[in-house]
Structures are given as structure tokens and as C-alpha cells.
Amino acid sequence: MFVGAVLLFGGQQFLRYVLAVPGPALLTAYLGDLTSMPIILTLALFAQRRLVAHSRTFVFPDSWLLLAWLSVAAWFEVLLSVFSARAVADPFDVGAYALGTLAFRHWLNRAGEETGRQ
Numbered sequence: 001m002f003v004g005a006v007l008l009f010g011g012q013q014f015l016r017y018v019l020a021v022p023g024p025a026l027l028t029a030y031l032g033d034l035t036s037m038p039i040i041l042t043l044a045l046f047a048q049r050r051l052v053a054h055s056r057t058f059v060f061p062d063s064w065l066l067l068a069w070l071s072v073a074a075w076f077e078v079l080l081s082v083f084s085a086r087a088v089a090d091p092f093d094v095g096a097y098a099l100g101t102l103a104f105r106h107w108l109n110r111a112g113e114e115t116g117r118q
Contacts, residue, residue: 001107002042005035005100033093037100041068042108057111065109069101 012031015021022028041060049058060068073094081089 001038001103005038005042009035009039029090030092030096033096034100037069037072037097038104038108040072041065041101041104044068045109059109059111060105062105065101065105069097073097 009032012023012027015023016028045058045060048060049056076087077089077091077093080087
């Protein structure tokens with residue numbers, strides 16, 4: 001799942017910015033938001049397991065996932081749109097962050113498994 005999210009995001013960015021190939025509007029608008037939470041949370045879980053918990057069985061509690069989702073949504077959809085003329089608040093982005101968080105919770109936030117190897 002983690003590798004898939006990275007490949008999807010990287011592939012979309014490569015097509016868009018390197019090859020200048022316009023993708024479908026829905027994918028262009030929301031794929032980055034959808035894949036961002038699994039990528040961010042997987043890297044955070046890896047760091048937590050290696051640096052703090054020293055345990056491969058540690059998983060993020062649901063309250064931490066909720067806080068991560070709220071933090072990312074507040075930063076990118078509220079605060080950044082206030083301070084940057086390029087940023088635009090989009091409630092569908094918040095939904096994409098939520099779906100990405102739920103995907104992480106379902107497929108990647110598991111005890112005893114190497115993160116991202118499914």
C-alpha cells in the first residue's frame with residue numbers, strides 16, 4: 001500500500017510536471033491529497049517504531065490518526081489558504097485526506113508487520 005501510494009503520487013507528478021501530460025481532472029485535483037496521508041503516516045509510524053517505541057507491534061491509536069487528519073486538513077485547507085494566494089481551500093481535499101487516513105488505518109496501521117509490505 002505504501003509503495004503503491006508513493007508510485008501513484010510520483011507517477012502523477014512526473015506526468016504532470018516533467019512530461020507535461022494533463023491527466024483526468026479528478027485525478028489531478030485529488031490524487032495527491034488521497035495519497036498524502038498514507039505516505040505521511042507510514043513514515044511517521046516507521047519513525048515511531050524505530051526511534052521511540054522500539055517495537056514492531058506499535059500502532060497509532062485512532063485518536064492520533066484523527067489528530068493527524070485534522071492537523072493536515074487545518075494546515076492545508078484553512079491556514080495555508082489564508083496566507084498564500086496560490087492555495088485554495090477545498091472541502092473535497094479534506095475528504096480525500098480522510099479517505100487516505102482510513103486507508104492507512106485499514107491496510108498499514110497493523111502490529112507485527114513491516115510497514116508497507118502488503
